[in-house]
Amino acid sequence: MNKRLLIIGPKGSGSHIIAQAIEQTDKPIRKVANLLYTKKTIIVPSQYLESPWMHKHIIALQQEAHQALFLLPIQSTKKSYPPNFAQVFRIPIVGVITYKTGNYSEEMVLKAQRSLKEIGIKRRHIQVDLTDKNDLLTVEKYLNMK
Template sequence: MNKRLLIIGPKGSGSRIIAQAVEQTDKPIRKVANLLYNKKTIIVPSQYLESPWMHKHIIALQQEAHQALFLLPIQSMKKSYPPNFAQVFRIPLVGVITYKTDDYSEERVLKAERSLKEIGIKRKHIQVDLTDEKGLLTLEKHLNMK
């Protein structure tokens, strides 16, 4: 079975933009209400994260993934993840603080880093400017993907 990158994030976190970069395609990834399986990625719709009764489905998806990204947009600091949600995952996790150049501030990044710790991601996290093509192209390097 081909293990994929599991991408989890609230509305506006850039999951489709990141998936498009990982998939290395120019074709935009469409927004859907259900799980979206691509060649290298699985995108979890934000509705799954917003509904506590769907969390068990997100957790079960780790069986099909080699790594998971927990996206956290700095422009919306609404608490989207339950505390310590990441603790139940047994695959490598990467916290990804997403932003657009106009939204960036050190204060917002520090808040996002604290939120990642509350979620249970204590070690590895990266920052990705969703408007910077170079940053998106180097994302795979940071994720140790082939």
């Protein structure tokens, strides 16, 4: 069975943009209300993260994944993940702070890093500009998917 990259994130975090870059396609990945399996990824709909009773389904998906991305939009004011949620996963987790060019301050970066720590991601995290193709390509290199 082909293990995929599990992509989890709240609304507006750029999960489909990152999946499109990992899939190396120019064709947009359509948004659906259900889990979306592509060749290399599993995209979890934001509604799963917003509903506490769906968290067990997200956790179960790690059986089909080799690692997971926890996306966190830098301008987010709402806590989307429960405290220490990443701690229940037994696959490697990478926190990804997402933003669009020039749309953030250093204070916002520090706040996002604190949020990642609350989620349970202590060390492995990166920042990704969703409008920069080179930045998006570095995600795959960082994850050592090639």
